[in-house]
Structure formats: structure tokens, C-alpha cells
Amino acid sequence: MSGAVKYRSDAIVELMQMPATDHDETWLKEALQQAVLLELATLPPYLCGLWSILEEDQGSDVFETIHEIVFDEMSHMGLVCNMVSTIGEVPRIADSELVPKYPGPLPGGVQPDLEVSLTGLSKQALDMYSRIERPDDPVAEERIAHTSIGAFYTAILEAFRARPELIQGTRQLTKDMSAAHGQGNNVAPLRSLGDVEAALQVIKEQGEGTAASPENPFPGEADELAHFYSFREIFHGRNLIRVSDDPPLFDFQGDEIPMPRAFPMGTVPAGGWVEGGVPVSDAVQRDLTEFNRHYSSMLRFLERAWKAEQPGTAKQMLNRAVVEMVSLQVPAQTLMATPLPDGSGKTYGPEFLYVEEDP
Known part of the structure; x- marks a missing residue:
């Protein structure tokens, strides 16, 4: 392709x-x-x-x-x-x-x-x-x-x-x-x-x-x-x-x-909150990092599942993707419960940014 x-x-x-x-x-x-x-x-x-x-x-x-x-x-x-x-x-x-x-x-x-x-x-x-x-x-x-x-x-x-x-x-x-x-x-x-x-x-x-x-x-x-x-x-x-x-x-x-x-989640700016000029605390950054890490791992496991030649390996990769998917909700909702610092009444939310796997 x-x-x-x-x-x-x-x-x-x-x-x-x-x-x-x-x-x-x-x-x-x-x-x-x-x-x-x-x-x-x-x-x-x-x-x-x-x-x-x-x-x-x-x-x-x-x-x-x-x-x-x-x-x-x-x-x-x-x-x-x-x-x-x-x-x-x-x-x-x-x-x-x-x-x-x-x-x-x-x-x-x-x-x-x-x-x-x-x-x-x-x-x-x-x-x-x-x-x-x-x-x-x-x-x-x-x-x-x-x-x-x-x-x-x-x-x-x-x-x-x-x-x-x-x-x-x-x-x-x-x-x-x-x-x-x-x-x-x-x-x-x-x-x-x-x-x-x-x-x-x-x-x-x-x-x-x-x-x-x-x-x-x-x-x-x-x-x-x-x-x-x-x-x-x-x-x-x-x-x-x-x-x-x-x-x-x-x-x-x-x-x-x-x-x-x-939750009044605000609109995530292009490239994420920091890239969009929105200040983030250390706690918010930890939640953003955790979410993006699980999201990226989920995508990698999905791709590996369809690459796998052996059905057993494919099933294992798909199951691991499901585990990563489940892990997204807690950091997402923690972010949605955290107000933005601009006084708008809106809150943070997940960015869904892809990050490369650690070498």
C-alpha cells in the first residue's frame, strides 16, 4: 500500500x-x-x-x-x-x-x-x-x-x-x-x-x-x-x-x-492543551501523559493483532488492546473534573495524541 x-x-x-x-x-x-x-x-x-x-x-x-x-x-x-x-x-x-x-x-x-x-x-x-x-x-x-x-x-x-x-x-x-x-x-x-x-x-x-x-x-x-x-x-x-x-x-x-x-469539557486545541497555549499543572500533565500512553499502546496492539500470522498471537494482541482501552476512562474523567485555569467554567479532557513507543 x-x-x-x-x-x-x-x-x-x-x-x-x-x-x-x-x-x-x-x-x-x-x-x-x-x-x-x-x-x-x-x-x-x-x-x-x-x-x-x-x-x-x-x-x-x-x-x-x-x-x-x-x-x-x-x-x-x-x-x-x-x-x-x-x-x-x-x-x-x-x-x-x-x-x-x-x-x-x-x-x-x-x-x-x-x-x-x-x-x-x-x-x-x-x-x-x-x-x-x-x-x-x-x-x-x-x-x-x-x-x-x-x-x-x-x-x-x-x-x-x-x-x-x-x-x-x-x-x-x-x-x-x-x-x-x-x-x-x-x-x-x-x-x-x-x-x-x-x-x-x-x-x-x-x-x-x-x-x-x-x-x-x-x-x-x-x-x-x-x-x-x-x-x-x-x-x-x-x-x-x-x-x-x-x-x-x-x-x-x-x-x-x-x-x-x-462535565463541561472544553474543546481540545490543535496539538493538545499545551500546544494550544493552555497552562497545565503537573497533575494534569500526568493524567494527559497516562491517557496518551494507553491510547497509543492500544493502537499499536490493534495493528499487531492484524499483522500477526498466528491466530493465538492475534487474539493475545487484541485482548491487550482491550485492556488498554479500558484504562482510558479513569484519566479521561479525572481530566474532565479539572477546571481550566481561564475561569471559563470549562474543564480539561483527553487529547487522544499518539506518542511513539519508548525505545
Whole structure:
């Protein structure tokens, strides 16, 4: 795979502009690496929103909804990494050039007018989350004019259908998440075109719903909506309900959804708090360092998992990545409970900065 891959680029826009006849093996390899970047890019902002919810409100419907979405996104990233490895490549994850950069656009030029940032849960953050997930033609609210993530995945699916012989089934990881997180959340091996088609259906419809319905066809809970509509419900503070059968129409006119209380995490500046000119105490710096170290180790273990030739080694690396993931929450919430020194009433929060491994 080309060494010229960058997090900030117009690569997806350029790939989507190429005629379908040119969606060959090289196109698919480049597209899937961009898909890995996209899936990883959604997790830090969603996690900041989830972790910012105060402990006393962590049993709320909003908390549970965002928690489910985070685990969906984790499984989506695993499925995309399996797509990369099933065609003989290794997903690039632990690379300072490729890890998400905040604030900034989504990778590849998807929705170029959208700035993605790290901040606590708020109406503005919920609007950002739903814009990330917005389908081309939602059943509620307006269309968009830019390439959506769903349209990009549709192009990837068609490329697989045109060249099913590229599917080799190499270095496939498995993670059963259904017991704790519901149907459709497993990281499954992709050894056939049917496997790939099923995986892409899960990714698209969990995020966007179908053209006819806002419901998630692969829910963790009954009546769970696709991510876009779940975020819009919380944003509007009302459940999305069907208001007409003929024609079928949906609107946010259902029961009220109370907004949970949350730490007022400020927006992390480019390059982190210190780089953005915000003073940090020794205690804050320790928490920032601890978080970034666990985050970076998690990415390295994930990449090693998909590089491993032996299934036992791959499983061990994936399990170690999960341990590092769990270790992120405490320093993140400690930072969110620490006020910024500018008197704004806002607090610190995790930076999600990649740091190289100690020699």
C-alpha cells in the first residue's frame, strides 16, 4: 500500500470521482485504508461525549444509547480491518501520520464543511455526531450535498462484487460482542463475498438506517434506531416517531428525552492543551501523559493483532488492546473534573495524541 497515505487529504473524494471501471485492486486497497481512518476518527469524539456524562446520570437512556453506538463503531473498525487483511494487506493504525487530528475535518474529504472536535456532551457535540453519521437521503430532515460515509461504503461493496477473487480470508480476527452488546456487533471473519456483503450491510445500516426506515436492523435493544437518528433524537430532545403512513413520514414529536448532566469539557486545541497555549499543572500533565500512553499502546496492539500470522498471537494482541482501552476512562474523567485555569467554567479532557513507543 502506498506510503503517501495521510489523515488529512481529499483521498476519498478523489476515489469516489474515479469511474467504477477503475475500482480495481489498487483502488480497493486505498479505499479500505481510508475506511480504517474514518472508523477510528469517530471513536474519540463519541467517547468524550460518553465519558463526560456524570456518574449519577450514567443509567440514563442517553448514556446507554451513546454507549451502544461506541461499541457498534468499535466492531465496525474491526470489520473494516478484516476487509483490509482479507485482501492481503495490513491495516495501518499505529502511525503518527494517520491517527486522527482534532479539531479538523473527517479523513479523505468526507463532508469537508464539518469540523470534528473533542469536547463534552452538548447540543453542539450532538449535532457534530449526527452530521458524521448523516445518510445521503435521511427519512427525517434534509439531504446533504457532500459524499457520505454510506455512499463510500456502497462503492467499496461494488468493488468487492466486481472482484470477489481478491478475498483471501487471511489474518481474520474474531471478537464475539453479541452477549454484551447485541446483534450485529461481532467482529467476524470475512472469507467470502457473502461475508463481506453482510459486514458492509451492518456498518451502513447501523449508522444510517435503511432508505425506508430509521430503525437499526441490527439492534442491541428492541426498537433501537440507527446512529444518525439516535443522535438527532438526543439533539432535539424528543423521540422520532412515524407521523404519517401514506406517505410514510417521521418527525421528532415523541416523548421528551432529558439531556443528562455532563462535565463541561472544553474543546481540545490543535496539538493538545499545551500546544494550544493552555497552562497545565503537573497533575494534569500526568493524567494527559497516562491517557496518551494507553491510547497509543492500544493502537499499536490493534495493528499487531492484524499483522500477526498466528491466530493465538492475534487474539493475545487484541485482548491487550482491550485492556488498554479500558484504562482510558479513569484519566479521561479525572481530566474532565479539572477546571481550566481561564475561569471559563470549562474543564480539561483527553487529547487522544499518539506518542511513539519508548525505545
